Amino acid sequence: MAVYTEVKRSDASALMRNLQLGTLKTLRGIQGGIENTNYFATTDQGEYVLTLFERLSFEQLPFYLQLMKHLAQRGIPVPDPAADPRPRTLGKLVHTVASKPAAVVNKLMGKSQLAPEATHCAAVGDMLARMHLAGQDFTLHQDNLRALPWWNETVPVVLPHLTPAQASLLSSELAYQNHIAASADYAALRRGPIHADLFRDNVMFDGVVLTGFFDFYFAGIDTWLFDLAVCLNDWCVDLATGEADDHRFNSFLHAYQQVCPLNAAERQLLPAMARAAALRFWVSRLWDFHLPRDAAMLTPHDPAHFERVLRARVHNPITVFTLSAQAR
Numbered sequence: 001m002a003v004y005t006e007v008k009r010s011d012a013s014a015l016m017r018n019l020q021l022g023t024l025k026t027l028r029g030i031q032g033g034i035e036n037t038n039y040f041a042t043t044d045q046g047e048y049v050l051t052l053f054e055r056l057s058f059e060q061l062p063f064y065l066q067l068m069k070h071l072a073q074r075g076i077p078v079p080d081p082a083a084d085p086r087p088r089t090l091g092k093l094v095h096t097v098a099s100k101p102a103a104v105v106n107k108l109m110g111k112s113q114l115a116p117e118a119t120h121c122a123a124v125g126d127m128l129a130r131m132h133l134a135g136q137d138f139t140l141h142q143d144n145l146r147a148l149p150w151w152n153e154t155v156p157v158v159l160p161h162l163t164p165a166q167a168s169l170l171s172s173e174l175a176y177q178n179h180i181a182a183s184a185d186y187a188a189l190r191r192g193p194i195h196a197d198l199f200r201d202n203v204m205f206d207g208v209v210l211t212g213f214f215d216f217y218f219a220g221i222d223t224w225l226f227d228l229a230v231c232l233n234d235w236c237v238d239l240a241t242g243e244a245d246d247h248r249f250n251s252f253l254h255a256y257q258q259v260c261p262l263n264a265a266e267r268q269l270l271p272a273m274a275r276a277a278a279l280r281f282w283v284s285r286l287w288d289f290h291l292p293r294d295a296a297m298l299t300p301h302d303p304a305h306f307e308r309v310l311r312a313r314v315h316n317p318i319t320v321f322t323l324s325a326q327a328r
Contacts, residue, residue: 003029004054005037005098012050015095016043019082019104035217037100040107047107049079049214052100056217061101063142064216065093067135067193068105074134076127077212079105108212110204118251121235123210124203125255128195128231131213132224132260135193144196144220148181151283158286166307173279173310180272186223188265194227195219199234225266228256229277232318233309242278242308244318253320262320271317278313282306 013024022045030038030049037052053061065081072080082104084092095102113120155174159167180186195202197218204212236249256262262270285303 003031003037003039005052005100007037007039007050007052007097011097012039012041015050015097015102015104016041016048018084018086019095020085021045021048021082021104041104048082048104049107050097050102050104051217052097052102053217054100056101058094058101060142061094061103063140064219065103066140067138067219068216069093070138071131071134076131076134077108077210078216079108079212079214081105105214108204108214110206110211112201112203113205114200116200116235116248118248119208120205121248121252122255123205123208124198124231124235125252126259127210127213128198128228129256129259131195132192132227138193142220144194144218144222144226146196146218146280146284147220147222148177151177151279154283154287158283158290161286161290169307169310170279170282173275173314177272177276177279180269180276185265185268188263189223189225189269190263190266191221191223193219194222194224196222196227196230198227198231223273224260225262225269225273226276229270229273230280233274233277233281233313237309237312239305242305242310242312243316244312249318267320271313271319274318275310275313278306278310282310
């Protein structure tokens with residue numbers, strides 16, 4: 001989250017009033033993240049998050065917002081987008097602020113757990129599996145916009161900014177992922193709506209109780225295994241080295257499989273998808289770091305972290321078979 005577009009208090013107040021969410025009391029920009037403009041908006045009826053979309057279009061946004069609505073209606077704890085109650089725009093989830101597409105969702109309770117323990121990892125693994133199953137009957141389609149085609153387009157743009165060793169790693173890994181994507185095992189992976197960015201700061205807890213997943217604006221149709229790998233690479237690694245933490249890894253994967261057991265192709269390709277997930281975020285962080293956009297509030301992420309994670313996944317693969325006997 002960041003602030004690229006300054007929102008006038010009067011505009012935010014009018015939107016909250018039109019959505020019948022009450023009288024605006026406070027409006028505060030949110031620092032962190034890199035994609036959209038975000039504000040906390042507090043009214044006399046509750047606390048909300050106002051998002052202005054800097055890259056996603058009016059045409060693309062219904063997928064993300066309808067997915068959140070779909071999951072919320074099936075008991076997955078996600079922000080529920082506010083629909084316009086006015087007759088001429090009844091049910092509309094995409095609004096307009098400062099000439100940009102916008103949405104308002106309820107603010108989730110709790111806080112992010114940035115130093116997760118095995119209990120937190122198990123809770124996320126369980127809910128991720130439930131989310132995947134709940135999305136099976138979602139009818140809208142939007143490709144994961146940060147998947148392999150985007151990597152193929154973006155890697156040549158960032159390569160000139162890298163050292164020879166980094167460029168070699170990036171190029172060889174991209175070739176490997178193109179090879180994997182053409183395989184029969186990859187074609188057998190289950191697919192559906194995925195979050196695609198479910199990092200520690202996109203999950204809320206009240207103590208050890210998971211209270212919500214949020215920030216679905218990288219979501220798309222892709223493999224469930226890729227979504228799982230993104231999570232394992234964040235929730236279950238040592239941040240200093242990028243190496244997997246076996247206890248957290250086992251807890252996360254065991255909880256996921258209790259709800260949604262991996263099939264044979266998913267078990268086979270988990271090591272490759274863990275590498276793919278690391279590559280995806282290394283590429284995007286390189287892009288944001290070397291080709292930044294202006295923002296009123298923005299703290300770019302360090303690309304070196306996911307370079308470490310990728311090297312760790314290449315040299316020390318994580319597999320289903322590393323599960324301890326106790327975790328099974």
